[in-house]
């Protein structure tokens with residue numbers, strides 16, 4: 149390769165890697181696998197070694213891939229947060245071991261092995277035993293201050309109580325979304341017609357950077373810690389880990405001290421399949437030199453420590469024959485294609501079906517029945533199809549034509565612009581949509597009718613007894629007795645469960661009626677803001693947008709819902725049945741008019757008030773709280789750690805930025 153060719157190649161690789169880094173770290177998305185990404189990086193490394201004069205100072209081989217954002221205050225790390233060198237091969241691991249041996253010049257050494265947890269790294273700073281800061285890795289030098297969000301993670305101690313706690317120390321760990329929480333979250337998203345999240349890591353990363361920490365708290369993040377930094381705290385990594393355990397941190401009990409690289413290889417082997425049973429995704433093993441003095445001696449490259457390496461497991465993927473594609477229709481009418489496969493054994497179970505994302509994926513892969521497809525297991529229940537083994541494609545196979553009609557009711561499918569999924573528009577006549585709506589309605593988080601289940605709903609539907617939630621409330625004993633296996637007692641039970649649901653509070657009813665994009669939180673906010681279904685039904689899109697947390701997409705969806713005559717009829721019937729359509733929550737007592745319809749955005753953390761408290765005080769005194777900064781806004785009430793972008797926007801638009809003190813002055817009738 150000539151120098152000129154190398155330059156072109158280096159530039160091309162740099163651009164590609166930067167593009168994927170940006171997607172991965174800023175947008176929480178991926179278009180290629182980690183292994184493919186790591187291969188690009190290795191290629192660039194090799195070229196830079198061969199042509200050192202062409203190496204750019206800011207090459208992605210020289211720095212950590214992430215960056216800081218403008219939504220949070222940015223904080224410098226006391227100790228840089230680096231990346232880890234990685235390898236997918238045992239041979240390279242043995243080479244690394246040889247380099248360690250050489251670097252330590254004949255000294256004896258031990259390793260400490262941990263699993264490589266796949267989440268987001270977090271730096272936790274403690275002073276006098278108290279958690280004072282949680283910061284993301286960012287660009288390795290500076291990160292985002294996400295302390296408020298981190299405080300919602302229950303397994304992270306807010307205060308460490310122990311005699312031997314140093315005045316100041318830093319803990320590093322991986323924040324993650326447990327697999328079961330992720331699966332549940334996706335189920336809920338699907339249920340309200342939102343797109344599913346692609347994987348747990350990206351979702352954890354997005355969650356850590358949410359603006360509202362009460363929302364973060366609902367997501368149930370968790371954290372495994374794996375490193376302790378500070379002056380004279382320990383002599384070995386093992387000792388650090390034991391201290392962290394003793395201090396009440398959440399340490400995964402999967403680590404192992406290893407005497408030599410053979411023991412490390414055994415550890416890697418042992419965990420290859422066993423790791424599937426852990427509550428989170430792992431993608432490899434991190435091997436660290438145990439002695440901290442030896443770590444120091446070995447030191448760092450620009451991007452990663454020389455005393456540690458990540459051995460990454462190859463994604464567990466296998467190829468099998470695609471026997472057919474079937475289509476499922478969900479509650480919202482969304483159609484999902486499913487690959488029917490020649491059964492194949494993968495990572496502990498037999499796989500017969502796998503998800504095909506949507507019509508686009510089928511087209512992109514140019515998929516044909518009879519193709520051999522690669523199947524991979526991620527955090528989801530059902531594995532995914534990730535590619536086609538083209539070498540095995542036999543001639544004459546015909547590309548799959550996506551269905552144009554609903555596989556259940558035959559209605560022509562539609563696709564809204566900007567959406568990947570096709571929908572069956574036959575909302576009131578398509579069985580899975582009707583049954584899905586009833587299943588949604590009776591859920592615990594909705595009407596909580598536990599005397600009804602999926603099977604009973606199916607029967608009630610097939611017997612023509614229940615075609616919509618309102619039909620439940622006119623069921624009679626003799627209807628219930630027609631159900632398979634139902635006797636006097638079970639029939640009574642069923643009806644009393646339905647009867648009891650009539651006292652379910654308004655916000656749950658609002659969630660239960662299944663307006664697209666209206667999840668539990670949004671339903672609560674809408675109920676609190678509008679107080680009754682009639683007010684919501686009469687609201688214009690503009691009115692709806694004034695409610696907290698309601699953006700354009702939700703406002704449109706709510707508005708459309710109440711324009712539909714079928715929905716109006718259904719609501720009227722439910723009202724007649726006696727469901728709660730008004731908020732019984734006490735109105736905050738009106739205290740004064742000093743804030744005289746002034747609008748506020750609340751941002752950051754405050755010394756004397758929680759954000760909810762501030763919101764209530766504002767309303768009690770005649771003001772309004774809105775969610776985003778605009779030219780019409782009166783005040784931006786700014787606490788600590790407010791994101792710089794909100795401040796910038798307010799400054800640009802000339803909105804008054806006020807402190808907690810200023811706010812108190814306003815309340816006592818002063819003008820600012």
Ligand SMILES: NC(=O)c1ccc[n+]([C@@H]2O[C@H](COP(=O)([O-])OP(=O)(O)OC[C@H]3O[C@@H](n4cnc5c(N)ncnc54)[C@H](O)[C@@H]3O)[C@@H](O)[C@H]2O)c1
Pocket residue numbers: 168169172173177178179180181182183185186212213230231232234262263264265266267268269270285321322374434458
């Ligand atoms: N697919 C893509 O488009 C894409 C894009 C960018 C990055 N990536 C992936 O991300 C990786 C690069 O990310 P990186 O620089 O964060 O490196 P890394 O994730 O491979 O390794 C460093 C990180 O490992 C984590 N970690 C987990 N368990 C640990 C333990 N027990 N001890 C120490 N650290 C532990 C820490 O958060 C640390 O920051 C690449 O390997 C690549 O696979 C993929």
Ligand SMILES: [Zn+2]
Pocket residue numbers: 477554555556557558559572573574577578579
């Ligand atoms: Zn249909």
